[in-house]
Amino acid sequence: METLDYVRVNRDVLRTIERPTKRYFLWLLIPFFALIIGFSAWFYQVQMGLGVAGISHPVMWGIYVVNFVFWVGIAHSGTLISAILFLVRARWRTAVYRAAEIMTLFAIMTAGLFPLIHLGRPWYFYWILPYPNQRWQWPNFKSPLTWDVFAIMTYLIISFTFLYMGLIPDIATIRDRAKGSWRKFYGILSLGWQGTDEQWRHFSSAYLFLAAFATPLVVSVHSVVSWDFAMAVVPGWHSTIFAPYFVGGAIHSGLAMVITLMVPMRRIFGLYDYITEKHLESLAKVIVFTGLIMGYSYLTEHFIAWYSANPVEMETFKYRAIGDYWPEFWIMIVFNSLVPLAFFFKKMRTNVVSLLVISILINVGMWFERFVIIVTSLGHEFMPHAWGLYRPSPIELSIMAGAFGFFLLLFAAFIKIFPAVSICEMKEHLPLHIEVSKGK
Amino acid sequence: MSMRSSGVLGIFNHPMTAKKGVKRLRDLGLAEITVLSPCASHEIEEAIGAGVSRVRWFTLTGAIIGGIFGFGLSIYTSVVWSQIVSGKPVVSIPPFIIIAFEMTVLFGGLATFLGMLLCARLPQLRFERTADERFTGSKIGLFVACAAENFSKAQEAMRDAGAEEVSVETN
Numbered sequence: 001m002e003t004l005d006y007v008r009v010n011r012d013v014l015r016t017i018e019r020p021t022k023r024y025f026l027w028l029l030i031p032f033f034a035l036i037i038g039f040s041a042w043f044y045q046v047q048m049g050l051g052v053a054g055i056s057h058p059v060m061w062g063i064y065v066v067n068f069v070f071w072v073g074i075a076h077s078g079t080l081i082s083a084i085l086f087l088v089r090a091r092w093r094t095a096v097y098r099a100a101e102i103m104t105l106f107a108i109m110t111a112g113l114f115p116l117i118h119l120g121r122p123w124y125f126y127w128i129l130p131y132p133n134q135r136w137q138w139p140n141f142k143s144p145l146t147w148d149v150f151a152i153m154t155y156l157i158i159s160f161t162f163l164y165m166g167l168i169p170d171i172a173t174i175r176d177r178a179k180g181s182w183r184k185f186y187g188i189l190s191l192g193w194q195g196t197d198e199q200w201r202h203f204s205s206a207y208l209f210l211a212a213f214a215t216p217l218v219v220s221v222h223s224v225v226s227w228d229f230a231m232a233v234v235p236g237w238h239s240t241i242f243a244p245y246f247v248g249g250a251i252h253s254g255l256a257m258v259i260t261l262m263v264p265m266r267r268i269f270g271l272y273d274y275i276t277e278k279h280l281e282s283l284a285k286v287i288v289f290t291g292l293i294m295g296y297s298y299l300t301e302h303f304i305a306w307y308s309a310n311p312v313e314m315e316t317f318k319y320r321a322i323g324d325y326w327p328e329f330w331i332m333i334v335f336n337s338l339v340p341l342a343f344f345f346k347k348m349r350t351n352v353v354s355l356l357v358i359s360i361l362i363n364v365g366m367w368f369e370r371f372v373i374i375v376t377s378l379g380h381e382f383m384p385h386a387w388g389l390y391r392p393s394p395i396e397l398s399i400m401a402g403a404f405g406f407f408l409l410l411f412a413a414f415i416k417i418f419p420a421v422s423i424c425e426m427k428e429h430l431p432l433h434i435e436v437s438k439g440k
Numbered sequence: 441m442s443m444r445s446s447g448v449l450g451i452f453n454h455p456m457t458a459k460k461g462v463k464r465l466r467d468l469g470l471a472e473i474t475v476l477s478p479c480a481s482h483e484i485e486e487a488i489g490a491g492v493s494r495v496r497w498f499t500l501t502g503a504i505i506g507g508i509f510g511f512g513l514s515i516y517t518s519v520v521w522s523q524i525v526s527g528k529p530v531v532s533i534p535p536f537i538i539i540a541f542e543m544t545v546l547f548g549g550l551a552t553f554l555g556m557l558l559c560a561r562l563p564q565l566r567f568e569r570t571a572d573e574r575f576t577g578s579k580i581g582l583f584v585a586c587a588a589e590n591f592s593k594a595q596e597a598m599r600d601a602g603a604e605e606v607s608v609e610t611n
Binding site: 005006007010130136137138139140141142146147150151153154157158161162165168169172173175176177191192193194195196197198199200201202203204205206209210213214216217220224423424425427428 | 473474475476477478479480481484485488490492493494495496499513514517518520521523532535536538539541542543545546548549550552553555556557559560561562563564565573575576577578
């Protein structure tokens with residue numbers, strides 16, 4: 001096996017952004033059509049009103065909010081890998097953190113679509129922003145929905161800044177080898193980076209501080225999103241467990257999505273020497289941990305509901321397990337807390353097929369977790385005469401498909417324009433006894 | 441360090457040999473050194489001895505401004521357009537902590553990035569010296585600005601340290 005050196009890292013990673021083949025564009029048609037379908041469905045919804053969605057009394061939050069929470073959760077793992085693992089000097093993060101950060105940025109953008117989609121009058125979305133107006137009206141800063149706006153907006157801006165800053169040296173590498181208008185494009189984005197010792201010194205310092213800022217964001221943003229539910233008095237929502245429950249779930253689903261993206265990516269780009277079995281195994285080990293957290297959270301919720309002897313709380317959790325949505329509930333329990341236990345076995349952690357299958361099942365399970373939390377609680381609150389059912393309508397499902405298309409399209413396009421593995425950090429972490437280059 | 445002046449440029453293959461080169465040059469009293477490398481190197485940073493980056497002051501300032509802004513915005517807007525809810529405080533600090541925290545992180549993060557750009561003197565519209573693509577690839581460039589009478593000393597020091605190529609650059 002050829003040893004990794006500076007020359008090889010440059011060659012292998014820059015090869016991933018070579019001119020795409022016809023096959024690449026054919027594959028892109030799938031998310032593209034999903035996006036068209038989703039956009040058309042949303043356009044129809046704006047014209048006809050929110051009644052075309054399945055949302056109705058008593059379930060006033062349906063799969064739009066499910067998808068919002070799902071995508072915010074996916075976004076968290078990217079920051080965990082790039083920022084938190086950077087601070088604890090986990091070297092294995094080097095090959096996977098760039099793709100995880102890219103996933104974070106587009107996941108948070110996808111999540112941000114849903115509060116807008118969910119509005120009855122989306123053209124008034126800016127009313128949630130604090131701007132002076134002639135009626136002197138301001139947002140309610142005591143509302144979790146306003147906290148959401150600030151948290152998600154901060155997370156989006158900081159994630160973008162963190163990603164872009166880390167990309168600057170790599171963009172300079174591409175700039176020096178690009179031709180024609182691409183050279184100008186990368187030249188502008190590289191900001192004239194040369195790689196002087198002074199630039200690296202300030203870069204390293206800034207990267208450390210940004211990582212330190214991104215770390216509490218991972219915990220705070222999904223805690224704020226969880227308080228959309230916990231601050232209400234709805235049974236099954238009004239619990240102090242929600243913040244750690246949601247953050248744990250976010251990391252769980254995000255890591256699974258990283259594996260779902262990494263496995264095909266390393267195959268398509270031939271990055272087996274960079275994203276190795278060890279990297280995938282390390283991700284799988286963390287998933288075991290987060291899966292146990294999820295299992296413990298489910299047990300705690302049910303135990304507290306029983307221990308409280310609160311009849312409404314007990315009824316809610318009984319309804320979840322054996323009521324109208326029992327299939328969704330048991331998918332959640334099995335896929336999130338039992339299936340990941342397979343990663344206790346090394347064979348399962350190192351086999352790409354099992355990694356891919358289990359990661360997809362975890363994401364399905366996490367989607368259904370949000371569905372169970374939102375729909376069963378809203379549909380089965382305090383007053384039995386007000387209980388009701390919810391089924392997502394074709395419009396909602398089309399918009400959901402469009403969101404997946406949006407995410408995949410952006411991700412696939414980005415990794416063909418910018419390197420999905422960090423060139424400069426891979427070089428930085430090559431063993432010092434290896435000779436840097438034997439050629440140019 | 442300015443690369444507009446005349447000096448000696450050495451091309452190295454390895455961060456450890458470049459570090460040796462830096463040390464040798466400093467021992468000779470030639471301290472106006474610029475290293476161009478394709479990745480960060482703590483060994484070279486140590487050898488140059490440039491000290492701690494000023495970016496941290498931008499971070500601190502930004503974070504403090506953000507925190508003040510977060511509390512200021514939420515408290516001011518609550519006072520100026522109060523929503524009176526059955527005896528609950530109009531200015532309620534616990535929820536406002538969330539807004540202040542997010543603004544602290546946002547302003548601190550953006551200030552950090554701005555600080556990095558300012559300290560690293562980016563964006564550079566024109567390079568001081570034509571960028572050599574080898575320095576973003578697989579080679580490390582070590583440039584020492586010095587007077588003409590020190591050229592040969594510097595060249596010898598770099599060759600001794602293991603430079604692949606050494607050349608005199610005049611401006």
